[in-house]
Amino acid sequence: MLTREIGSMTLEHFWLVSISVLAAVAIAAPLAVWLARHARGRRWALGTVNIIQTIPSLALFGFLLPVPLIGGVGKRTAIIALILYALLPILRNTVAGILGVDAGVRESAIAMGMSEAQVLRQVELPLAMPMILAGVRIATVTTIGTATIAAAIGGGGLGTFVFRGIAMADSKTILAGAVPAAIMAIVADEVLEWVERRFSY
Amino acid sequence: MAALVEFRNVRYQAGGREVLRGVDLTVEENETVVLLGRSGSGKTTLLKMVNGLIAPSSGEVRFGGTPVNAQDPIQMRRRIGYVIQDGGLFPHWTVAENTGLVPTLERWPREKTEARVAELLNAVGLAPATYAARYPRQLSGGEKQRVGIARALAADPPLLLLDEPFAALDPVTRFGMQRHFAELRKAFGKTAIFVTHDIREALTLGSRIALLKDGAIETVASADEFARSTSSEARAFLATIEDGHAHP
Numbered sequence: 001m002l003t004r005e006i007g008s009m010t011l012e013h014f015w016l017v018s019i020s021v022l023a024a025v026a027i028a029a030p031l032a033v034w035l036a037r038h039a040r041g042r043r044w045a046l047g048t049v050n051i052i053q054t055i056p057s058l059a060l061f062g063f064l065l066p067v068p069l070i071g072g073v074g075k076r077t078a079i080i081a082l083i084l085y086a087l088l089p090i091l092r093n094t095v096a097g098i099l100g101v102d103a104g105v106r107e108s109a110i111a112m113g114m115s116e117a118q119v120l121r122q123v124e125l126p127l128a129m130p131m132i133l134a135g136v137r138i139a140t141v142t143t144i145g146t147a148t149i150a151a152a153i154g155g156g157g158l159g160t161f162v163f164r165g166i167a168m169a170d171s172k173t174i175l176a177g178a179v180p181a182a183i184m185a186i187v188a189d190e191v192l193e194w195v196e197r198r199f200s201y
Numbered sequence: 202m203a204a205l206v207e208f209r210n211v212r213y214q215a216g217g218r219e220v221l222r223g224v225d226l227t228v229e230e231n232e233t234v235v236l237l238g239r240s241g242s243g244k245t246t247l248l249k250m251v252n253g254l255i256a257p258s259s260g261e262v263r264f265g266g267t268p269v270n271a272q273d274p275i276q277m278r279r280r281i282g283y284v285i286q287d288g289g290l291f292p293h294w295t296v297a298e299n300t301g302l303v304p305t306l307e308r309w310p311r312e313k314t315e316a317r318v319a320e321l322l323n324a325v326g327l328a329p330a331t332y333a334a335r336y337p338r339q340l341s342g343g344e345k346q347r348v349g350i351a352r353a354l355a356a357d358p359p360l361l362l363l364d365e366p367f368a369a370l371d372p373v374t375r376f377g378m379q380r381h382f383a384e385l386r387k388a389f390g391k392t393a394i395f396v397t398h399d400i401r402e403a404l405t406l407g408s409r410i411a412l413l414k415d416g417a418i419e420t421v422a423s424a425d426e427f428a429r430s431t432s433s434e435a436r437a438f439l440a441t442i443e444d445g446h447a448h449p
């Protein structure tokens with residue numbers, strides 16, 4: 001019975017994390033491309049996501065509850081909070097990866113007659129890819145951990161066991177949530193590191 | 202001979218500093234003009250105005266008789282080869298891919314690009330069988346510059362711009378590259394503008410030498426005339442190779 005529940009909660013946890021990280025990539029990547037070209041916007045945006053990152057996760061979940069449209073008890077609120085946390089590492093690494101492209105390489109690309117889109121797609125993004133993927137990896141691993149807290153606002157996932165165990169003062173139930181989450185984090189880290197290596201040149 | 206590049210009263214200010222103060226210079230077809238000067242003399246800025254990487258604050262630069270700012274920058278740059286000090290090769294592309302950059306951008310058929318890449322790698326002394334599949338990190342400094350030159354020549358542009366291409370090489374390699382470059386330029390019939398701070402290189406490669414000082418042209422002369430120049434900046438450069446050397 002418990003084994004079965006662990007399986008379904010692990011799956012739920014996996015989806016919670018996957019949706020949040022993919023949404024964070026979809027938001028952060030285009031934003032980072034723009035920010036790499038606009039120094040003023042960059043300070044502003046990185047400062048903002050930095051501040052979000054400093055809000056304790058339980059507090060952020062709490063803050064989001066009363067917000068109209070996006071708030072309320074449930075998965076939607078949890079996913080929004082997780083996206084907000086995942087933004088920083090992806091945004092910061094993508095910006096740093098693009099800005100880190102050797103100035104001579106970028107200048108040559110322009111001087112040889114590449115369009116701005118070609119420089120981005122064929123030079124800057126491939127060269128930044130290991131950095132970008134490292135950001136995604138960090139975001140994924142931290143999101144797996146943070147997502148356990150999402151259960152506090154009805155997000156479901158492995159945190160359900162953790163909070164139930166705390167309420168029942170039963171460490172076995174806590175471990176039923178904590179151990180699969182830890183394993184998921186380790187596996188995700190390994191898999192994404194492998195992907196990262198495949199993209200380095 | 203026709204003028205391929207013309208600078209007309211070119212001025213450039215940046216950060217409250219006069220980088221170029223009224224430069225007039227004409228580069229004829231099939232000659233190599235060396236822009237010689239100290240660091241900060243404005244020679245690289247002048248070079249980058251030809252392919253539109255930098256726009257003059259006032260004055261005009263013409264390439265092929267048309268003002269640079271009136272041309273489509275992308276089409277124009279594909280007809281101007283560009284070589285910089287560290288090569289600027291794409292680290293994630295092979296030697297063959299780097300060399301074939303402009304043909305690929307111009308959508309040449311694959312076989313034509315491959316044939317051209319092989320021809321150029323042979324011309325710069327890098328056997329395609331050995332080098333085509335290598336990545337820039339697997340090359341020595343001199344080999345990188347050879348690929349840089351092959352890449353610049355790939356789409357057969359009428360003009361080459363070179364910004365201290367050999368400055369980071371050891372003296373022996375540099376000497377070999379200078380000789381080789383002079384032969385290549387002649388064989389491919391290219392016009393070249395070559396930036397350097399090395400007087401010896403300027404005298405070896407330049408059909409004419411334009412000496413820049415503090416953003417203005419001090420003198421323009423052939424190598425022979427330059428050696429006899431009385432300009433104090435020219436003498437300062439010549440002194441660096443006269444002192445301590447025996448003259449026959």
